[in-house]
Amino acid sequence: MNISQAAKLSRLSVKTVRYYADIKMVEPARNIRSGYRSYTNDDVAKLNFIGKARRFNFSIEECRELLSLYQNKNRSSKEVKRLTLAKIASIDEKLKEFHSLRNELSHLVNCCNGDDRPSCPILDELSK
Template sequence: MYTIGDAAKATNLPTKTVRYYADIDLVTPSGRSDNGYRLYSDKEINKLIFTRRARSFGFSVQECRELLDLYENRDRSSRDVKAIAVNRIKEIEEKLQELQSLHDELTHLSETCNGDDRPDCPIIRGLAS
């Protein structure tokens, strides 16, 4: 059994975040010690690591909730999981495109700017029009 600090170390998550996940019932401790300390078993440690990974993959907390359900449920079909992942991939692709065109526009504006002491600035002009 791990106290919250030990769980934090074991999962590479901030203590505050582990407590937060408990508060929102995402990953709840398996129990409490006599003095009221949260106690985590190996099972919860794994769920916390799973959550950290999923979060770093950009899954929202809500999606993590669904994924944890699937992760826990041995009977789940891989189809359910794949649907969530494919959704996420599509979102990432949209965001990539958006960022790319942003990048290109801004780079173009920046390249046409002298970056000197004179006030005439294509970037400002580009943003204004």
């Protein structure tokens, strides 16, 4: 199938699918006459896999690792679990950061009148 069909089936944009070909993540065969990329169902399965992994916040490089584990039928689940635990840890870090940011900002907002006068505890804090 052509790229737009593969894109539709994997719910990715054509541009993204082409990008994944460029970075050698999912390299389809080529139609010799037209030069068009020619995707198999297997290629689409890989695209789907990557799309889902990306939505799970795995980076492109992590997707590459997962994809190679996915394709290796003799792999152990240990490595996959390790990657996933690392991802959870990094998400936890971001959660912590954002939680504390949220707290600080909402504290400041609560102190700010938000009226037409110039006095502003938010700016005061930022300039300390």
